[in-house]
Amino acid sequence: MDINRKVMKVLVYLFGSLGDTLVAIPALRAVRRHFQNAELVLLQNVQPGNIVKASEVIPENLIDRYLSYENKPDKMSKFSGFYRLWRRLRGERFEAVVYLVISERPARSVFRDKFFFRSCGIGKLIGFRPFSKDELYPIDAEQRPALTENEAVRKLHRLELDGIEAKPEEDLQQPLLKFSQSEEEKARLWLAGQKSDSRLIAIAPGCKTQANIWPLENFIEIGSRLIATENCELIVVGGKDEHEMGEKMISAWGKGINAAGEFSVREAGALLAACDFYIGLDTGTTHLSAAVGTPCFAIYGERNNPGHWYPLGSSHSIVFHPVACAGCRFHVCPLPDHPCMTGISADSVWENLMTFIQHLRRPESEK
Incomplete structure (x- = not known):
């Protein structure tokens, strides 16, 4: 035409x-x-x-x-x-x-x-x-x-x-989003008020689609291991619905920053752009992190075909657990044990996350 x-x-x-x-x-x-x-x-x-x-x-x-x-x-x-x-x-x-x-x-x-x-x-x-x-x-x-x-x-x-x-x-060139000076300034001043000089790792535990949820205790376990092994500050991101989850995580860790629900979408994007990398699920915050150019480590179920809703870009890593019911496309899992998400153990995520972090630390010429 x-x-x-x-x-x-x-x-x-x-x-x-x-x-x-x-x-x-x-x-x-x-x-x-x-x-x-x-x-x-x-x-x-x-x-x-x-x-x-x-x-x-x-x-x-x-x-x-x-x-x-x-x-x-x-x-x-x-x-x-x-x-x-x-x-x-x-x-x-x-x-x-x-x-x-x-x-x-x-x-x-x-x-x-x-x-x-x-x-x-x-x-x-x-x-x-x-x-x-x-x-x-x-x-x-x-x-x-x-x-x-x-x-x-x-x-x-x-x-x-x-x-x-x-x-x-x-x-398709990244980043998809760029920010105004005021948006960047709000994120910078807010972070300065948290009095942290460590590198930031964003974690988004929330998800509106039930079939994409990973147990909160697993996020807590991964965060605890990061605190023990990495010189980092964990920052919980997401909407207002995730604020209480963030409080539970930080209470379990004994440290951390809860940014869930504190910003508009674009301001949250400016905050994510300041992070070394991001950990999350098949949800909008993962796409937001990818859109600002922050590497994503994402935990996905098998309800969709692989690749279709992956974060856009080449600097991301996806972990999933193969199941017989792959491709179901259900928003609410009808199985009581929700195998494609509960089958992803904290240990397997940690192993893949360490590989992801090592890759990020390699010089650009070697990636």
């Missing part, structure tokens, strides 16, 4: 969690480069709970302004909300819409969204190709979930099918 570069008003549709937003930044770079002179307006779904809005994360140079809508749970409120949104979008007279939702969105939902935006009077529809099951969930020769491309790369490929050129070396 030959997309007219003279288009002057483009809607970008993106919704989801913090991680979903961060992995869309490479695609947003490609869209911004293609529509250099257009006004880019991002439509975001404001969800209940502590869900981060895209406008709180995305770099200012990529999006010119934001439109928001709330997806109400009851049918009447949902219908009236979509009607108001439909009228608003028709009134805006967008010339094109770029679809950056997650690749796993069902085909019927993609076609419904396509019909909705077409009914809003938008002529050019970009990125609405649904992925097949075989593309989303490939299987290897042993009938296990096979390694697949990162979600960020999938978004770029989908744009290319509709004529938006991807430049991987440029679009």
Whole structure:
């Protein structure tokens, strides 16, 4: 498809969690480069709970302004909300819409969204190709979930099918996020107030998806070993929901810094950028750490194909435990012992973590 570069008003549709937003930044770079002179307006779904809005994360140079809508749970409120949104979008007279939702969105939902935006009077529809099951969930020769491309790369490929050129070396370049002087200053002053001059290691024990949780006592054990062997200060990161977990960890360690819930998302990113490395789970904070260029040691289950939701970049290490139920894609594990996460012992994590730390200490020329 030959997309007219003279288009002057483009809607970008993106919704989801913090991680979903961060992995869309490479695609947003490609869209911004293609529509250099257009006004880019991002439509975001404001969800209940502590869900981060895209406008709180995305770099200012990529999006010119934001439109928001709330997806109400009851049918009447949902219908009236979509009607108001439909009228608003028709009134805006967008010339094109770029679809950056997650690749796993069902085909019927993609076609419904396509019909909705077409009914809003938008002529050019970009990125609405649904992925097949075989593309989303490939299987290897042993009938296990096979390694697949990162979600960020999938978004770029989908744009290319509709004529938006991807430049991987440029679009995927780290860091994805950079910070204002005030954001960096707040993180620096806060750290100075903690009166620690040791190198910082960030730990994020929390996770909103039950199937991705690793036992808190294991995080405490790993932290205790780091304190005993490394000249470091452990800093617990995450949202307000993780603050109490941080207090329990620090109480068990006898030292440490609890930053969970203390910062906005971007300020937390500036804090993570000051850390030597990060330890966490399959969650948004891991993607935030990767987005600022901090090496990640991540503990993952096997609910998804490997690679798909790994932190973006080459300086990370992923540890997992193979199980027969790999690729289940459940958000809540139906098995009482939750084998893919409880099967990851503190000892195995420690062994892999030591290898990760040794790799980080090697000169760049030897990596």
